[in-house]
Amino acid sequence: MKAFKNPALALLGLCLLGVALNFSVNAYIQLILLFAGVNCLLSMSLNLVNGYTGQFSLGHAGFMAIGAYFSAYASTRWSFAPSSLLVVQYFVFTLGAGLVAAVAGFLVGLPSLRLKGDYLAIVTLGFGEIIRVALLNMDFVGGPRGLSGIPGFGSFLWSFAFASLWIVICFFTIWRVMHSSHGRGFLSVREDEIAAEAMGINTTRMKVKAFVLSSFFAGVAGALFAHFTNFINPSSFTFLQSVNAVIMVVLGGMGSMTGSIVAAIIITVLPEALRPLQELTGVDLRMVIYSLSLVLMMILRPKGLFGDMELSDVWRKYVRRSA
């Protein structure tokens, strides 16, 4: 039971925050916060592959799309629970979305993870695009029209609680994995593949494991996204969405869980916060600033905000010492 203490406390804290937000901010900000939650899941899961395992994946949006479409399709067609147990039904569908995405991750990862570096990036990009084009050509999920009328969670409070639940599950799953022998395997693959292999680690297997787990949470993130927006179509999951996820991981620091969360929140909130600037100048400079800052950061601070430290390490290193 002790193992569940921290996750339970974190979930409780997030839910209390949700209650507070429910009464204090307007619907626009609430929606942005929900997207921040989706992005947190995306960046944490991608961090597992790009940050901890050192493999460069550019196809995260594809797995997100699979999850989103599964959950959207399921909840419009196969609703099984009575209205009082809808929460259970949503949980089952998001879980299913994650599992389907994980299977897709396995199928994609098995052949492509034998490649390295740039090639892997391009192949994952390719798979992401192929998934999108395939969805575009599937008529039973609406093709280019997309799926509309996806049921949401009803209220902001429920949505936020649901997002919090998955964020907590994702965070603690990856945290525990990274502190197990699997996690050390991932890290060894990142540090030196040849040395890892010499120590008896099946590197391809490690990479596929990381990839599958990462795809699982990407699928969950996609499912949440579908229920929050109530509408999805293939153009929600383009190459740019994958790049966005990569940017979050890089900004937060490759291999920093809390860094990914902070970066996901920044990346979601920043474009909205820059809206006044758009009104001031009359042109949409947000994405220009966004991409420019990516380049500048790679040159000036290539390891991201936190490097591979966690928020708690940063706290210990800088704040406590100066106090």
Added chain:
Amino acid sequence: MQDFVQHLINGVSLGSIYALIALGYTMVYGILKMINFAHSDVYMVGAFAAYYFARWIGIENDPGLSTLLTLIVVSMICCSLLGLVIERLAYRPLRNSPKLNVLITAIGVSLFLEYSGQVVFGADPKVFPEVMKDFVIFSIGNVEVRSFDVTVLVVGLLAMLALQFLLFKTKIGRAMRAVSANPMVASLMGVNPDRIIAFTFVVGSSLAGVGSVLVGMKYPKIDPLMGMMIGLKAFVAAVLGGIGNVGGAVLGAMIMGLSEEMVVAYLSSTYRDALAFGILIVILIFKPAGLLGKYSVEKV
């Protein structure tokens, strides 16, 4: 049969455009071992440079060979300057950093050019000036050989021959090959790698400039995101032929152009974008070094 020959001609014409852009990818990869994602956007800027130049000196409604050549030269100059600036400001500071950071920078530069393009040029598509009249040069049965296809093929071929000459018959070409093989040893032999790398960017980008005018001529609708898809396909072509290999890039581009044309003709046009990546994935899984590439064993 006649349809097939017509598709063959169209495919070769498309393939030579891909080849021009793929050469830029392959040259930069050969020398720096990095994917220059911004290359496709350099190409986009080239198209816009030609567009604005043509309007500026008032030749947008003056089709002819002189217009074509002027625009190609202007586009080449703009693209090579842009390539030079990108190399100097974004890639050179990262020369010794991990590959991942360089890749992310390249994506950043690409996004920067795309979005600045949307701000500066406007997001709506523009109509490229009429560079040349499209007429049928000769026809055999129902197979038409149009002036566009011939121009694209001739200009592309000339550019590729010039590149071949530059790489294998000149001193600077030898220096480029030397830096590509081993920058350290090349610099010991009195080659300045930084200068050679900058020159590579100039050459690659100016080929993209040529490509941009040819595409503008053939498909006269240009917008700031036009480079995205064609860039990805050109890159796939470069990988298909064996990245870093000039002949491979041309071969890969021809295969890409032909197969795309055939898929559109005989299957469905919605699958044309998936096809590029399908080919890429199959190639990388079964022959990671590409058709003409050499597979190198990693030494510890």
